[in-house]
Amino acid sequence: MSIFIIIGTMMVLGLIPLWYQRRVKLKKRVWRQVEVISLTKIKQHKTGPLELLGEPSLLAVYQYKDKEFTCQMAFRERLWNDFHLSGKAHILVDPTRPEQCFHNAEQAYRYAKWWLGFSFLLLVCQVILMI
Template identity: 50%
Template sequence: MLIAFISTVLLVSFCYAFIKIKLSKRAWRPVKVEGLTKVKQHTVGPLELLAESSLLIEYTFKGEKYSCQTAYTESLYNSFLSKKATYIYIDPDNPTQCLHNAQTKWRYAKLWLFLALIVATCLVLKELI
């Protein structure tokens, strides 16, 4: 049982590393933020991330309007509120995919990986004691 659990944790770790490498190879393009709204979900999404604020960002890419929900970034939010030119990075092949949107998914994966490692550590310590 313990070996299966540790194997699963290692498999998830390798998958996480593969996704991180794949996302870092994308050719992200900067676009100017036209609208920004701070949102906090209460009913939709993973339970672990419901308490965190996020940003709903509006932008134009190749003449079409898009929006995406991203992780809350205080510097981005403050920059937009102070009426400075604010930019985000998007995937040109899929304009609804923002860089910080991908980071939100990473935080979710990191949280589960961290919790799995804690459980594995507790199981190992239990066997030793």
């Protein structure tokens, strides 16, 4: 019976980041569009969640209210191509916290789907063992 409590806790902990991501997406209409000054493709090898270490990401430099900010976000092919082909690209930033960009929120919660998937798989295995 205690294994079901652990699995239930894992599922709840996996749902919390997904709920938060959905809430941030719903708040998108209040985000402000800013032009990207510089865009660099980077790859992390030493820090961050294990699920994201091999994936490329983007480091964007932008100005909001005459201050310069940087934001690391998930790699988006369209943004990368727009910036390098036309020299102009735009991202969304939170007006209350300008260091937070919209697609940064997506990268931070990508691993939650893996967490939920493995929790569900563990639940199925436990049910099969009980039968």
